[in-house]
Every structure is written in C-alpha cells, then in structure tokens.
Amino acid sequence: MLLAADPTVADGLLLLSYPLHPPRKPEQLRTQHFPKLQRRALFVHGSRDGFGSLQELELALKLIPVETRLLPITGAGHDLGFGAKKNLAADLPQTILAAFKEFFD
Helix, strand or coil: CHHHHCCCCCCEEEEECCCCCCCCCCCCCCCCCHHHCCCEEEEEEECCCCCCCHHHHHHHHCCCCCCEEEEEECCCCCCCCCCCCCCCCCCHHHHHHHHHHHHHC
16 A cells, blocks of 8 residues: 555565455455556465455456566465465475566566
8 A cells, every 4th residue: 555655665566465355254355555556566366365365356457557566376375375275385485486587677
C-alpha cells in the first residue's frame, strides 16, 4: 500500500504469499490499492494458499497497470512449504532468487 501511495519508495515489489483475502472470505478482497501501483511486482504464491487461490490472484493482478508476474509454488500453502513436515521449500529460495533476477534485470 505504501508503494501505491508513494512510488519513489522502491523500484519494484517482491510479494511472498500476498493475503488476497481472509481465509474462506473471498468477498473481502485486499486489492483496493492495486490500480494505483506504478512499479513492477513479482508475486510468489502457493497453490494451496487459503488466503487466495492462484486463479483469484491471477484475476487480481489484472488490476495492476504495470507488469506483474506470478510464480506459483505447487503444493504449498500460505507458508510456501517452510512450515510443512515435508520440506517443499528446500530449493525455494534459489527458485525465487532466479525468478527475481530474471524479472527485474
């Protein structure tokens, strides 16, 4: 929200598990500031995130008037697999870094 109000704060956004809406409350979208964003944004989101499905997030990203990218993490919830007993996140930091470099370079 800060970047929507003041685009000089950062050159871009990296959002990990953006809480699109409260769990089981898809009518309470947190997207009011999306149309005001003026910087590119990379969203990293789990396919099992209760705060918004990948499909819901893809629709919401269309509200942002600048380039965005969605990096889906298959099988991960809101914790992106870091809290899971089966470690889905073993290679995730490297995956995010590679996507970040490719998107922002």
